Amino acid sequence: MLSANIEIRDYLANLIAEYNAGNSEHFSAGRLPSERELVEQFSSTRITVRDALTKLEAEGLIYRSNRRGWFVAPSRLVYDPSSRVNFYLLAAQQNKTPATQLISQRCIKGPVEAREALGLVAKEKVIELVRLRSLNGRPVLFETIYLPEQRFPKLNKARLEGSLTTLMEEEYSVAICHEDNRIRVSAVYDQVAESLSLINGAPCLEVTRTRYEGDRQAFEFDKEYWVHSAIELSIPSK
């Protein structure tokens, strides 16, 4: 005996599979029926319908856009965090249209976590860059980047929405020698959630990265929050 929410999940999962296989009759522009329509259709309640939708969301089959509705999730971006392929090239290779928006740029003391990773002492400051990246108009990545101010004086504001890796190589002669990525499932709140059109507490994939140059000197510390259904990490062996 299946519970009602699983029945609804299975029903929708089938439609989604068909939709992804090219049969677009079920959803217009990838939009699922509204919760209230599903309640009607299954003679159920919103609690149960939302249970089903939340499960599909956890699986990455659908995503929600805050107060706009539920949508079929496009295919995931396959991403190797330790490769130096930049976001634009990667997206283009996978037939997706990328965009980057610089949300803020500050020079601050910064959080302990970043200061420690970068090995900062006393009054040394960090440049904090906050960016939002989208694929085909859908925000998928909220990232905060911390750079030691001393290492990167006079950052070229015009280039902060492009590839930072490229900028660093060309204008600061950075040569990465090592990199450490930490990956965990987490949740987003407040500014991160809002920027990604997610609700408070929505699950995400969190990537924390520290990059080193020369003789193991850290020069970059990043926090990435990925909409979990938008991404699949690919890690080839060393």
Place this chain on the structure above:
Amino acid sequence: MLSANIEIRDYLANLIAEYNAGNSEHFSAGRLPSERELVEQFSSTRITVRDALTKLEAEGLIYRSNRRGWFVAPSRLVYDPSSRVNFYLLAAQQNKTPATQLISQRCIKGPVEAREALGLVAKEKVIELVRLRSLNGRPVLFETIYLPEQRFPKLNKARLEGSLTTLMEEEYSVAICHEDNRIRVSAVYDQVAESLSLINGAPCLEVTRTRYEGDRQAFEFDKEYWVHSAIELSIPSK
């Protein structure tokens, strides 16, 4: 103005932070108050309390044990999927007590995904091993391993609960030349969910691995489902 569920989340998050810092007065054996007690305490409803708990679960601060209650999540196991350090050693290094249980062992045709990854043709079969791994008595990993039958005749049943990597090296002279890991956030159902004491549709971290030997011949295909709060992946640069 904070919504009620966020207030409850924040309150519990603070207690959990204190608990993890060594102040054990709030929770006995890491167990949170029951949902109904929290309803009393906050003059709220179970829906709202469960919203708060679900958010803490998504963050990995707490986990649920099906119909037993909610518990503070222990520190995560830090794991490099492409390293060949075995599970027992890794757990021991991080002061955790590991255990492995062989759930089933079959010789079958196997799912398309595994057959393709292993490059099987016609009637070639795979050995399917299903294992459950625990840390300090808490199940954290459900894994299904597919091995080409031809490459691994007469598998030593006695050793299937230990390190497979070691077994393969010692009894089949396997030398890994390459490995590909795919990581995504997903959800667990049915046998996987039950084995991990999770409910249907609970989020998890899914790792799909293909290992190659010699001249790029695939010899192992794995599906790992990790309780997401139990793990953090560490990916050093190539």
Place this chain on the structure above:
DNA sequence: TTGCGTATCTGGTCTAGACCAAGTTGTTTT
């Protein structure tokens, strides 16, 4: 001492609504 049944506790699922706030759309005004 060891089972075994039972009462109780826990979360899992569901009903049948309500009101709110943000996003969308259509209409009116400028």
Place this chain on the structure above:
DNA sequence: AAAACAACTTGGTCTAGACCAGATACGCAA
């Protein structure tokens, strides 16, 4: 044509319960 407003739709949050099923603890019988 553009801006402003209003009506409507959507999900977000919440109330106040109900019943179910698995997990647990406990007392009783063998």
